Amino acid sequence: MLLNxxxxxxxxxxxxxxxxxxxWVLPDLSVASFVDYWGTNDANRRDKPEGRHHFGGTFAPFLHLRIDGGAATLTGCTT
Known part of the structure; x- marks a missing residue:
């Protein structure tokens, strides 16, 4: 079964x-991720921005999952 x-x-x-x-989903179903390039506001962009103007280089807020059978939902966020 595929999740979702x-x-x-x-x-x-x-x-x-x-x-x-x-x-990265941790055993307690919290999700760690990394801010890569943000603020480009361009859905058609094919390449990452050059330089460091849009580079985040840090953890994003931690997300929290709930899994019920084959469905995963977002239950919250920790900044």
Whole structure:
């Protein structure tokens, strides 16, 4: 069985294709991720921005999951 019917639980917003990377689900179902390039506001962008202007380089807020059978939902966020 695929989680959520397709395996996808989290994704970047359409207009921010490089916003975060490396989602890592921990045993307590909290999710760590990394802010990569943000603030580009360009859904059609194909390459990451050059330089450090849009580079985050830090942890994103921790997300919290709930899993019920084959469905995963977001239950909260810790900043």
């Amino acid at each position: 019917g397709h395996r996808l639980v989290f994704a970047n917003p359409v207009r921010e294709p490089f916003q975060a990377c490396s989602w």
